[in-house]
Amino acid sequence: MNFQFEAALVVDPVMVSTSGDVLAGPSILAEFREELLPMADIITPNLKEASALLGCQQLKTVSDMRSAAKLLHEMGPRYVIVKGGDLPDSLDAVDVFFDGQDFYELRSSRIKTRNTHGTGCSLASCIAAELAKGSSMLPAVKVAKRYVETALDYSKDIAIGNGTQGPFDHIFRLKSNGQKSHRQVGFNPSDLFLYAVTDSGMNEKWGRSITDAVKAAIEGGATIVQLREKDAETHKFLEAAKACCEICHSHGIPLLINDRIDIALACDADGVHVGQSDMPASVARTLLGPEKIIGVSCKTIEQAHQAWIDGADYIGCGGVYPTNTKANNLTVGLEGLKTVCKASKLPVVAIGGINASNAGSVMETAVQNLKGVAVVSALFDRECILTETRKLHAVLKTAASMTLQRTH
Ligand SMILES: Cc1ncc(COP(=O)(O)OP(=O)(O)O)c(N)n1
Ligand SMILES: Cc1nc(C(=O)O)sc1CCOP(=O)(O)O
Numbered sequence: 333m334n335f336q337f338e339a340a341l342v343v344d345p346v347m348v349s350t351s352g353d354v355l356a357g358p359s360i361l362a363e364f365r366e367e368l369l370p371m372a373d374i375i376t377p378n379l380k381e382a383s384a385l386l387g388c389q390q391l392k393t394v395s396d397m398r399s400a401a402k403l404l405h406e407m408g409p410r411y412v413i414v415k416g417g418d419l420p421d422s423l424d425a426v427d428v429f430f431d432g433q434d435f436y437e438l439r440s441s442r443i444k445t446r447n448t449h450g451t452g453c454s455l456a457s458c459i460a461a462e463l464a465k466g467s468s469m470l471p472a473v474k475v476a477k478r479y480v481e482t483a484l485d486y487s488k489d490i491a492i493g494n495g496t497q498g499p500f501d502h503i504f505r506l507k508s509n510g511q512k513s514h515r516q517v518g519f520n521p522s523d524l525f526l527y528a529v530t531d532s533g534m535n536e537k538w539g540r541s542i543t544d545a546v547k548a549a550i551e552g553g554a555t556i557v558q559l560r561e562k563d564a565e566t567h568k569f570l571e572a573a574k575a576c577c578e579i580c581h582s583h584g585i586p587l588l589i590n591d592r593i594d595i596a597l598a599c600d601a602d603g604v605h606v607g608q609s610d611m612p613a614s615v616a617r618t619l620l621g622p623e624k625i626i627g628v629s630c631k632t633i634e635q636a637h638q639a640w641i642d643g644a645d646y647i648g649c650g651g652v653y654p655t656n657t658k659a660n661n662l663t664v665g666l667e668g669l670k671t672v673c674k675a676s677k678l679p680v681v682a683i684g685g686i687n688a689s690n691a692g693s694v695m696e697t698a699v700q701n702l703k704g705v706a707v708v709s710a711l712f713d714r715e716c717i718l719t720e721t722r723k724l725h726a727v728l729k730t731a732a733s734m735t736l737q738r739t740h
């Protein structure tokens with residue numbers, strides 16, 4: 333896990349607004365090129381700004397945007413996103429992200445609205461906020477893009493002022509339906525720190541309800557909960573899921589449903605976790621929409637890459653150690669975990685045979701993208717869930733601070 337705090341510089345080279353207003357003259361170009369771009373972690377020009385920085389013709393196609401991203405990258409920033417919101421003749425809003433090696437076309441639906449004032453600044457600010465929360469660059473950009481798209485959609489019909497272009501509503505979440513927001517926009521990778529995954533068989537064995545088990549795990553420090561109720565009847569599962577949603581949301585903890593998209597939709601859970609033989613993540617994303625969290629089980633680099641393409645938010649990687657909870661589960665070991673983490677563009681939670689005795693070793697790998705551990709039996713196949721969750725939480729905290737000391 334990367335606990336090290338690194339400052340990041342997001343440079344939005346504000347020069348020409350979407351509406352065509354010139355906001356800075358050519359005198360600033362030299363400063364951008366010589367001072368700011370070389371020290372930037374990411375730059376976020378729109379089409380007109382990219383061509384101004386490069387001193388080239390208007391960018392008209394996605395292919396032009398890719399060439400521009402590459403040339404801008406050569407000017408020094410670690411990452412470039414060229415925003416294609418103004419691209420003529422495109423149905424989607426396509427942005428091109430370049431990390432120095434690979435190009436990614438990030439698409440979102442084009443929202444028809446006059447209220448686009450401030451979208452560029454908001455995107456850059458949201459990227460900076462996500463980086464400050466510990467996200468790596470590509471997930472930060474994806475969250476920011478989703479935030480802007482959702483906010484634009486929410487505020488497409490509001491009328492503020494008399495100009496041809498209005499502002500969009502940044503704090504739409506706080507207002508929607510007049511209800512209290514129970515979850516942050518997007519997904520916070522640090523929620524994966526202590527991931528409690530329930531098991532109906534274990535709860536039955538110990539004679540407790542799912543809701544009591546979930547309450548105890550949250551009280552002990554679980555940061556996200558997944559209901560993995562393999563044997564439950566649908567109506568009972570839904571009843572329990574609704575009750576657990578209320579419990580989790582009253583504590584600000586996200587609740588995900590294992591395998592069952594239908595249950596997640598019916599109880600308005602925060603998302604789902606799917607494996608390689610479950611509903612494909614791309615289909616789950618279409619069914620659940622851009623807001624819900626989607627996790628995918630991955631044991632290989634290829635699966636992790638596909639999960640990213642499919643629009644997942646995180647991956648679960650295991651079995652780190654042998655487990656009795658999931659039959660015939662392939663153990664990938666710490667080395668397999670490290671390989672997948674290093675290649676992943678998404679945050680990773682480790683799973684499989686993890687408990688208070690070995691969680692420290694997992695976390696102390698300090699491998700990039702590893703954000704936490706997911707556990708079933710170490711919490712739910714024990715007499716006291718509260719005690720075991722507290723114990724595991726303490727182990728994870730100690731590992732986190734040891735890693736922090738080592739990296740300073
Ligand atoms: C966090 C997390 N990681 C992996 C899994 C396993 O999912 P899957 O491979 O679909 O197996 P089942 O859990 O459905 O048996 C998970 N549930 N959670
Ligand atoms: C549900 C699950 N998925 C795994 C994977 O490797 O993808 S291992 C696993 C079971 C984890 O249970 P425990 O913490 O009791 O070992």
Ligand SMILES: [Mg+2]
Pocket residue numbers: 590591605606607610
């Ligand atoms: Mg599954």
